[in-house]
Amino acid sequence: MAKDVIIALDFPTGKDTLEFLDLFTDEKPFVKIGMELFYSEGPDIVREIKKRGHRIFLDLKLHDIPNTVKSAMAVLAGLDVDMTNVHAAGTKMMMEWALEGLRSKGGEAMLLAVTQLTSTDQKRMNEEILIPGDIEDVVASYAKLAKEAGLQGVVCSPLEAGIVKKACGDDFFTVTPGIRFGGAMICDQSRITTPADAAKGGSDYIVMGRPITKAPDPVAAYKRAKKEFLGQ
Numbered sequence: 132m133a134k135d136v137i138i139a140l141d142f143p144t145g146k147d148t149l150e151f152l153d154l155f156t157d158e159k160p161f162v163k164i165g166m167e168l169f170y171s172e173g174p175d176i177v178r179e180i181k182k183r184g185h186r187i188f189l190d191l192k193l194h195d196i197p198n199t200v201k202s203a204m205a206v207l208a209g210l211d212v213d214m215t216n217v218h219a220a221g222t223k224m225m226m227e228w229a230l231e232g233l234r235s236k237g238g239e240a241m242l243l244a245v246t247q248l249t250s251t252d253q254k255r256m257n258e259e260i261l262i263p264g265d266i267e268d269v270v271a272s273y274a275k276l277a278k279e280a281g282l283q284g285v286v287c288s289p290l291e292a293g294i295v296k297k298a299c300g301d302d303f304f305t306v307t308p309g310i311r312f313g314g315a316m317i318c319d320q321s322r323i324t325t326p327a328d329a330a331k332g333g334s335d336y337i338v339m340g341r342p343i344t345k346a347p348d349p350v351a352a353y354k355r356a357k358k359e360f361l362g363q
């Protein structure tokens with residue numbers, strides 16, 4: 132799959148989401164469906180958005196015992212999405228079983244592992260999650276574990292995409308949230324950068340939510356993100 136901008140559809144209802152997507156008349160952006168929308172609308176919203184011709188990253192960040200994640204992935208395989216994910220912290224065994232569950236029902240989605248959430252900074256990781264060391268080393272080591280488990284890439288901070296590529300090779304995908312236009316609000320995210328710097332840093336896909344969904348003109352904001360990230 133080619134590099135792209137993915138819009139995070141963090142809306143509370145299907146109605147809000149479909150109204151937002153109706154704004155895009157001349158192209159079908161790659162979109163991300165996360166917990167809020169999936170838990171409020173269920174699998175039907177995935178089917179509806181798929182039917183409209185969008186590529187979908189189903190971002191449910193599964194993290195449970197291997198058998199439960201395997202069974203859940205086997206169910207998600209039926210939704211025929213393009214990308215989905217688990218937490219690398221669930222262990223290599225959990226990631227292997229997740230992949231097995233997904234493929235056992237013919238799911239062809241790219242399976243990614245979340246390394247450290249982009250809202251987690253060095254201090255929180257050390258002092259609250261009690262993982263010692265540098266966050267970059269932890270991300271690189273989780274990425275290697277994900278690769279060994281057979282996954283195709285990771286979700287990480289755009290600032291760590293280069294580290295992941297160095298640890299796992301160029302063909303191991305990096306999907307990076309935590310993107311803001313130059314000078315924009317940060318909100319709850321740490322470890323962020325701009326679309327252009329994400330491109331320079333080795334991100335394959337950038338995920339942008341609020342800078343696009345809350346923009347006065349979301350289509351213009353999406354086009355700006357594409358131009359800055361892909362240079363087109």
Ligand code: C5P
Binds near residue numbers: 247248250308338340
């Ligand atoms: O609005 P914003 O651009 O901050 O949205 C980022 C999106 O990426 C959210 O949907 C969030 O759940 C998701 N995400 C993240 N950090 C990760 C994985 C996913 O921020 N490590």
